[in-house]
Amino acid sequence: xxxxxxxxxxxxxxxxxxxxxxxxxxxxxxxxxxxxxxxxxxxxxxxxxxxxxxxxxxxxxxxxxxxxxxxxxxxxxxxxxxxxxxxxxxxxxxxxxxxxxxxxxxxxxxxxxxxxxxxxxxxxxxxxxxxxxxxxxxxxxxxxxxxxxxxxxxxxxxxxxxxxxxxxxxxxxxxxxxxxxxxxxxxxxxxxxxxxxxxxxxxxxxxxxxxxxxxxxxxxxxxxxxxxxxxxxxxxxxxxxxxxxxxxxxxxxxxxxxxxxxxxxxxxxxxxxxxxxxxxxxxxxxxxxxxxxxxxxxxxxxxxxxxxxxxxxxxxxxxxxxxxxxxxxxxxxxxxxxxxxxxxxxxxxxxxxxxxxxxxxxxxxxxxxxxxxxxxxxxxxxxxxxxxxxxxxxxxxxxxxxxxxxxxxxxxxxxxxxxxxxxxxxxxxxxxxxxxxxxxxxxxxxxxxxxxxxxxxxxxxxxxxxxxxxxxxxxxxxxxxxxxxxxxxxxxxxxxxxxxxxxxxxxxxxxxxxxxxxxxxxxxxxxxxxxxxxxxxxxxxxxxxxxxxxxxxxxxxxxxxxxxxxxxxxxxxxxxxxxxxxxxxxxxxxxxxxxxxxxxxxxxxxxxxxxxxxxxxxx
Amino acid sequence: xxxxxxxxxxxxxxxxxxxxxxxxxxxxxxxxxxxxxxxxxxxxxxxxxxxxxxxxxxxxxxxxxxxxxxxxxxxxxxxxxxxxxxxxxxxxxxxxxxxxx
Amino acid sequence: xxxxxxxxxxxxxxxxxxxxxxxxxxxxxxxxxxxxxxxxxxxxxxxxxxxxxxxxxxxxxxxxxxxxxxxxxxxxxxxxxxxxxxxxxxxxxxxxxxxxxxxxxxxxxxxxxxxxxxxxxxxxxxxxxxxxxxxxxxxxxxxxxxxxxxxxxxxxxxxxxxxxxxxxxxxxxxx
Numbered sequence: 001x002x003x004x005x006x007x008x009x010x011x012x013x014x015x016x017x018x019x020x021x022x023x024x025x026x027x028x029x030x031x032x033x034x035x036x037x038x039x040x041x042x043x044x045x046x047x048x049x050x051x052x053x054x055x056x057x058x059x060x061x062x063x064x065x066x067x068x069x070x071x072x073x074x075x076x077x078x079x080x081x082x083x084x085x086x087x088x089x090x091x092x093x094x095x096x097x098x099x100x101x102x103x104x105x106x107x108x109x110x111x112x113x114x115x116x117x118x119x120x121x122x123x124x125x126x127x128x129x130x131x132x133x134x135x136x137x138x139x140x141x142x143x144x145x146x147x148x149x150x151x152x153x154x155x156x157x158x159x160x161x162x163x164x165x166x167x168x169x170x171x172x173x174x175x176x177x178x179x180x181x182x183x184x185x186x187x188x189x190x191x192x193x194x195x196x197x198x199x200x201x202x203x204x205x206x207x208x209x210x211x212x213x214x215x216x217x218x219x220x221x222x223x224x225x226x227x228x229x230x231x232x233x234x235x236x237x238x239x240x241x242x243x244x245x246x247x248x249x250x251x252x253x254x255x256x257x258x259x260x261x262x263x264x265x266x267x268x269x270x271x272x273x274x275x276x277x278x279x280x281x282x283x284x285x286x287x288x289x290x291x292x293x294x295x296x297x298x299x300x301x302x303x304x305x306x307x308x309x310x311x312x313x314x315x316x317x318x319x320x321x322x323x324x325x326x327x328x329x330x331x332x333x334x335x336x337x338x339x340x341x342x343x344x345x346x347x348x349x350x351x352x353x354x355x356x357x358x359x360x361x362x363x364x365x366x367x368x369x370x371x372x373x374x375x376x377x378x379x380x381x382x383x384x385x386x387x388x389x390x391x392x393x394x395x396x397x398x399x400x401x402x403x404x405x406x407x408x409x410x411x412x413x414x415x416x417x418x419x420x421x422x423x424x425x426x427x428x429x430x431x432x433x434x435x436x437x438x439x440x441x442x443x444x445x446x447x448x449x450x451x452x453x454x455x456x457x458x459x460x461x462x463x464x465x466x467x468x469x470x471x472x473x474x475x476x477x478x479x480x481x482x483x484x485x486x487x488x489x490x491x492x493x494x495x496x497x498x499x500x501x502x503x504x505x506x507x508x509x510x511x512x513x514x515x516x517x518x519x520x521x522x523x524x525x526x527x528x529x530x531x532x533x534x535x536x537x538x539x540x541x542x543x544x545x546x547x548x549x550x551x552x553x554x555x556x557x558x559x560x561x562x563x564x565x566x567x568x569x570x571x572x573x574x575x576x577x578x579x580x581x582x583x584x585x586x587x588x589x590x591x592x593x594x595x596x597x598x599x600x601x602x603x604x605x606x607x608x609x610x611x612x613x614x615x616x617x618x619x
Numbered sequence: 620x621x622x623x624x625x626x627x628x629x630x631x632x633x634x635x636x637x638x639x640x641x642x643x644x645x646x647x648x649x650x651x652x653x654x655x656x657x658x659x660x661x662x663x664x665x666x667x668x669x670x671x672x673x674x675x676x677x678x679x680x681x682x683x684x685x686x687x688x689x690x691x692x693x694x695x696x697x698x699x700x701x702x703x704x705x706x707x708x709x710x711x712x713x714x715x716x717x718x719x720x
Numbered sequence: 721x722x723x724x725x726x727x728x729x730x731x732x733x734x735x736x737x738x739x740x741x742x743x744x745x746x747x748x749x750x751x752x753x754x755x756x757x758x759x760x761x762x763x764x765x766x767x768x769x770x771x772x773x774x775x776x777x778x779x780x781x782x783x784x785x786x787x788x789x790x791x792x793x794x795x796x797x798x799x800x801x802x803x804x805x806x807x808x809x810x811x812x813x814x815x816x817x818x819x820x821x822x823x824x825x826x827x828x829x830x831x832x833x834x835x836x837x838x839x840x841x842x843x844x845x846x847x848x849x850x851x852x853x854x855x856x857x858x859x860x861x862x863x864x865x866x867x868x869x870x871x872x873x874x875x876x877x878x879x880x881x882x883x884x885x886x887x888x889x890x891x892x893x894x895x
Binding site: 623630679697 | 739788814825873
């Protein structure tokens with residue numbers, strides 16, 4: 001078991017290293033095979049040690065990484081139920097995406113770099129998931145950040161892509177700073193960075209401290225998970241190749257923030273204020289991203305905003321105190337969102353590398369299979385009844401509702417409105433892409449088989465993911481909640497209100513569908529109004545940040561550069577140099593090569609010496 | 620007693636300063652060397668005077684060495700004057716300012 | 721008494737001859753005046769009891785060095801009229817030099833006046849060539865050797881400087 005767990009972590013690293021070091025010397029399909037083999041092997045290993053994860057979990061300490069005084073950081077792995085379910089999801093989805101990527105990237109000349117980074121990403125993500133202390137987790141945290149940067153800017157010869165990569169890296173780095181501060185604070189308080197040790201000792205802590213630390217952790221989570229106010233990087237991250245978007249920016253990395261909060265839930269849950277803030281951040285992000293998704297024109301940007309929105313739901317779930325709801329939504333979302341992204345990649349290929357949904361349409365005729373798979377994803381996203389997305393979203397909203405007080409009622413209302421908007425933009429996307437006739441110009445490409453069939457299991461998981469945690473209402477056993485041992489999130493709701501809540505959810509789903517049906521069934525080229533332009537630009541947040549942060553920073557930099565550096569420092573140095581030069585020029589005139597002048601100076605010196613003797617004789 | 624020592628020193632000072640003025644004022648290499656000769660003679664006069672003042676022979680011997688040194692100096696400097704004259708066809712020191720900064 | 725009078729007369733001749741020497745534009749004239757001055761100086765040396773030095777002053781300075789100067793001047797064929805403006809110092813050059821000279825002279829005079837020992841008179845004293853020879857070849861034997869080497873080096877150096885130029889001009893002539 002220990003071996004299997006270690007293999008789970010190390011196989012992707014091995015694959016990444018092989019590809020990074022020797023990939024370019026291997027014959028053509030080998031890098032792909034190595035990468036895929038590593039990830040699939042990791043998945044199988046993870047599956048193998050699943051049985052030992054229940055209860056207290058399986059732990060391995062590979063070696064001591066850092067040891068300094070009382071500070072000790074081990075490279076230690078912990079496979080508890082939460083980590084197990086997450087690791088299984090990461091490796092599973094990553095395996096399918098690797099297979100898809102093998103088809104997607106088959107013509108790319110930089111395949112090796114791509115697969116090396118992708119494998120390293122899986123390794124880093126698994127480090128986050130399996131780490132038993134916060135420092136190792138932070139290592140993985142930074143690792144995924146780096147791989148994400150490298151993969152967003154994968155086609156770096158295009159300046160925009162490179163800029164998007166930098167933006168993602170820098171914005172998440174702001175969140176990482178909060179995480180670091182929280183981490184160090186926790187170490188200062190407890191003298192340890194072990195996750196379980198910290199969670200076991202938090203009870204006696206000062207509530208204010210807990211609140212501040214929780215908010216710091218939330219800041220870190222917000223950066224990685226693209227929540228308000230650090231969300232601007234995610235839409236731009238779509239510059240990367242589609243498998244990257246599917247793996248990193250939909251299924252795994254963006255959920256790292258949620259996972260962090262679930263991991264530290266015993267700590268976070270002690271502070272009602274922090275919980276409230278988490279819920280608020282989540283639901284506001286959900287609403288914000290959903291409205292933005294309404295107006296986007298690029299298929300991947302719609303999905304990016306929907307990801308942001310769904311991750312918002314997960315934050316909401318953590319905020320209302322239900323880890324199992326958060327994990328449930330995380331799982332179903334991972335399935336259907338990676339499905340959507342990969343299907344979107346197929347659609348883009350079929351439409352002749354066209355991103356703009358206004359230039360698509362009629363994709364149904366191109367490939368029935370892709371259309372069907374995409375629609376399955378959309379239904380899950382929209383929360384169609386009995387799909388995985390429906391159950392998980394419903395559980396979150398019901399948990400929020402069940403809290404009962406006014407704050408959580410308001411959150412529930414925003415959440416349900418967002419659900420309606422989600423349904424609306426999902427079907428808008430569906431109608432614009434698949435209904436009507438093709439509006440583009442280029443001839444579609446053929447699709448490699450590898451790009452189609454990995455979608456099938458994802459579609460199945462997405463559709464039937466609800467079974468994982470089917471509520472008692474529908475005859476299930478809430479398996480996931482039981483697996484995670486979370487007894488706190490048992491709903492205290494009457495049967496009637498549960499039916500009412502489910503009914504409302506179905507209602508908003510249908511409502512959103514109807515509006516989309518009426519508005520987008522026939523494609524009409526509309527002039528984009530003020531509101532849609534505002535939404536298209538993501539509420540102008542980029543411009544706002546530009547004004548608020550970047551321009552003042554540039555101003556400061558310019559001041560430092562031209563004022564301090566050029567003006568003061570260079571001025572001082574150059575002034576000094578110029579003074580020296582002018583002195584030198586003046587003194588140069590003395591050495592004019594005329595021996596008479598030298599001799600005269602010599603005699604002046606003699607006069608001085610004589611004067612000195614005279615002075616001494618007189619005195 | 621012939622004269623006070625003081626007067627002899629004054630005489631040698633005047634000679635020395637005349638030589639100095641010659642060295643400083645003239646731009647002709649030959650004249651500068653002549654100035655140097657005058658200054659050396661003034662020094663010789665002082666040495667002979669000192670030898671007489673203390674009635675010891677060493678001062679006179681110093682003058683002998685001074686003369687030997689002067690002849691060496693003059694022979695080399697005049698050779699160099701000839702050399703310079705051949706280089707630049709001039710003995711004016713204002714023409715030899717290659718060392719100016 | 722005669723000696724004292726003679727000293728002042730010879731001193732005046734020396735100073736005047738030297739003064740005339742240094743204000744000459746033509747180096748030949750300067751050399752002639754200087755020979756004059758050296759003769760007077762040689763007599764002063766004799767008065768001060770240094771007959772050997774007086775003899776050498778005439779032989780080496782007036783006889784050898786000054787004649788060497790004359791030879792060189794003639795060899796170089798410097799005509800004083802060729803560039804009178806450049807060859808002679810102007811008034812502007814004289815002024816700072818005279819200031820310097822007067823300042824130095826006053827310093828020296830003040831210093832001599834301040835020393836009571838120097839105010840004493842010079843005794844009559846005579847160093848015979850015999851004394852001179854004993855002192856020179858007994859006490860200063862090593863110095864004599866060094867000086868003779870110095871003269872040898874000077875001769876070699878002068879020869880080298882002249883010879884190098886000759887070769888160069890030959891090469892230039894051949895090419």
